Amino acid sequence: MTAFSLSPEAAAPRLHVARRTLERLRGVPALAARYPRHLDADSLERLAQLPPLARDDLNTALAHLEPAADRSATWLFQSGGSTGAPKVGYAPTGFYMAGVHAHWQPLDRTDVFVNAWGAGRMWGAHFLAAALADLSGCRIIALGSVAKDEYGAWLEFLAARRVTAIGGTPSVLRLWFAHARAAGLRLPSLRKVLWLGEAWQPRLDDDLAAVAPEARRWGMFGSTETWVVGTNTPDCRADTFHPLPHQLVHTGDHGLLDFTALDPAVLNPVLRYRTGDAGELTACPCGRPEPAMRVLGRRDSVVQVRGLGLDVDELVARAERAPGVARAQVVLTERGGRATGLELLVVAAGPAPAPDLPRLRTELLTATITLGTAFQHDPGSFRVRPVDELVSNDRTGKTAALVVREES
Template identity: 75%
Template sequence: MTFSLTEAEAADGLAVARRTLELLRGVPEFGERYADAAVPSSLAELAALPPLAKDDLNTALAHLEPAAESGATWLFQSGGSTGAPKVGYAPTGFYMAEVHRHWQPLDRDDVFVNAWGAGRMWGAHFLAAGLADLSGCRVVALGSVTAEEYPEWLGFLADRGVTAIGGTPSVLRLWFAHARAAGIALPSLRKVLWLGEAWQPQLEEDLAAVAPKARRHGMFGSTETWVVGSNSPDCPADTFHPFPHQLVHVGADGLLDFTSLDPAMLNPVLRYRTGDAGELVPCPCGRPGPAMRVLGRRDNVVQVRGLGLHVDELLARVEREPGVTRAQVLVTEQGGRARGVDVLVLGELPDPDALRRELLSATFTLSTAFAHDPENVRVRVVDALISNDRTGKTAGFAVREEL
């Protein structure tokens, strides 16, 4: 089983895949890429098409510049952690009507706190707002807050009797950690929506202390694919049920790729790889049909406070500095959350702080993730990089747990 849909279930949607293929064939840089590709009339023919990586999709979007048939066309950051953001597109509504048709974690009685950040062209806040709008609930569009603001806002949320909150797991951990520190309980909270990174097991302990009635409801997707699938409290945290308009395929190498079957999709998502490995499995929740178990990333992207940091891009910039022979990114975590990012440099670097300031201003992931504590991004000249003691290999990035 390598596809999330059967041949019959995917038959009508393959018309969208054929249209997407024609669009991609019109991209000058892809002249030879699809020259001999058969127009897919079956899942096997679809699987024979070359997969798209992030750089491929960015190349296509730069040429196509798609626009919605009606209403506004929204531009969001679609990868690219250095320099100007790469752009992805979505129509008003952010494809959430089809998601809501199959998944309703919120209802009219909910008071929902949207804690995803709304700035810097990130899409999660807006798609969550679209889902909340379809549910008819009351919405507190809170977004990001500073460390000093948590106690006051938590008191406000407790007084309002909030029943649901949504954010990346890293952001949710901050909310619940501050609630525990301040002795604030959220007894009305029943639902925790999450998207943007893997669920953190430490959240179970947080919820037991702050909101014992709360249960998790997860989404999986990216700014390129938008929401691919969801899970419920009865599903394992790493397992999601794909929506019918999202075709999931597991390649021979174990990497997941995604094809949109939604006629309204603006991004040309045709066998698009996010870098995640996975498998199609029965879900313990008992829901029929294959579920997608996500096994983690296999590319050189590291999650920093819910945002993807493209390590290769960052290191390429650092290693262009005169005198620098090699560099490495060190992410320090505490309780599953990134506390700091150090760029370790071998060689000579006369002014590390000047490079640090440049990286902060030019790297969207770092400037956004550390907007309130930029001092936790550092550039350090070292005598040796961190290596694997057993193999002697030195990776582009390392993660260390801080006690």
């Protein structure tokens, strides 16, 4: 059973872009055999018969295809680098945000917006958000990354400037609001929180209630390769997004989402591209009639630990439900591809009460079959360790659930 976000009637006038992308991919020697001539993209049914494009395939294609940059300048961006190999993407100036703004307008001319996405090396989120804010006509504070000892002063500045909106990855937003909550600072004018780059973190709701009770979340879902696929509003679930008209979302029997860009200006060859996210098409509680996309999480969160599958997201979620735990992260140490040790890094929720880490470790070993079996003969190789900060990507500010380190 397969489903598309657009009806055949709505997709028909746009499928010529998919056919053009298919021809580009057929021109890549390493991919030509995957797309035989008898398969075309002249209907949704035929499109579903095409093999999905994976990350390595896209990298191969981009190495052979020149972006269609004859009409304007082209930005070259990178994603990945924290849990996988870096991936390259292209975007025209404007980052396709005019199409997003036409259907999703969280900001208006009255807003004072803090762009807290890091302007990291070859990462596009900061500039993408700047393009959206520019279209909105609001005042912009392009703050970018902030060092740990700077949060207090900047929070006071933002309160004095009566900031009404802030945007960033959920990892970065949690740093902002956790610092404000710990310092007893409030942002009474803040009404909007924009986010992109990671899943929404439920603990943010608790921090917002204390720091900025009038603030509501506005989310975007996408990647460097696809750019913004869908958006949501405060009336939608945090995991549910409405695909934009130029983004075709497909879900199949295995529950993996794939994306096809139907924007004639698209530079990346996005044809049934899979990011690794599982999901489903569903109705949204906000009441909008068109199908919405519910993102259920990444299917690549399961890693092999001594021959056994460990669901990293499940382990982190279980740890973060423990009393006194604010955040958790898994660090897997390997030698020659075999796990030699696993650490669960834990950030305490506050000065007191402190989490009972020995008890948490025992509970995880008992309740998680993979851990109990994998470390049965050397239980000391699984540790739970308190830290002040989790391991994050210096370039993007993202904090992955899993960090893999090679032991020398």
